[in-house]
Amino acid sequence: MQNAEKVQICVRALKNKFPPSFSPLAGLVLGTGLGDLAGAFEERVSVPYAELPGFPLSGIVSHAGCFAAGYFAGVPVLAQQGRCHLYEGRTPEEVCMGVRVMAGLGIKALIVTNAAGVLNPQFNAGGLMLVTDHINLTGRSPLTGPARDGGIFTDMGKAYDAAFVRLAGEAALRLALRLEKGVYVGVAGPQFETRAETRFYRLIGGDAIGMSSVLEVITARHLGLRVLSLSCLTNKNLPDCMEEVDIEDIVRVAGQCGASLERLLRALLPELAAECGRT
Secondary structure, X not given: OOOHHHHHXXXXXXXXXXXXXXXXXXXXXXXXXXXXXXXXXXEEEEEEHXXXXXXXXXXXXXXXXXXXXXXXXXXXXXXXXXXXXXXXXXXHHHHOHHHHHHHHOOOOEEEEEEEEEEOOOOOOOOOEEEEEEEEEOOOOOOOOOOOHHHOOOOOOOOOOOHHHHHHHHHHXXXXXXXXXXXXXXXXXXXXXXXXXXXXXXHHOOOOEEEOOOHHHHHHHHHOOOEEEEXXXXXXXXXXXXXXXXXXXHHHHHHHHHHHHHHHHHHHHHXXXXXXXXXX
């Protein structure tokens, strides 16, 4: 379980960097190749993770490693430009610290994004997938720890907010933007999956696979946040004709998906704000 004192130290340090009137409604976790979306924020303030005492740094080149605060489509938002991962040797607590810090700053909703490989043969690389559920195969949980008054036992039966999912689908339809819906399989990595593993992940119901997000969603639900998750589908995993996967290609395709993601979130965020009772 997360060290609450360490979280609050970062909350206070980050809050001091923002205008006193700034109160974020939504938190965004911007995954591999997607950090540029924060460049569209108005009145943007950026704070490197290195300026926050004890906050874990990301060692991945495609992750900028900073918080960005500002207004997107008129909605006050706080974004993580990059995250750290289990495969970097980080603990679940470190992986999820950003979510807890954003919750400490008052967000009501969390939007988690990631780059993911395609498992569903009907989906294509280069598109977006709205996550409707997930399978956590990392073997880890950010809630592991002393069971004080049952506080660690979190219901994940409705992990992804049904109203948010509906609004995202409607927004994509208005934009004539193809938006798949499916189940995200979260694994620890860093190796990519074998052909046999790909068959297995598809057999158990996976539509896309990646090395992030599931622990952050568990943390968000434990904190009572409403969650939306979007995957940028970067490469297609077909077990009978597997092509070699290159991380540079994944980053490149994720960046191309970023334009569609920005369009969707620009249309969607005001509706999520209204759904959360703030206009």
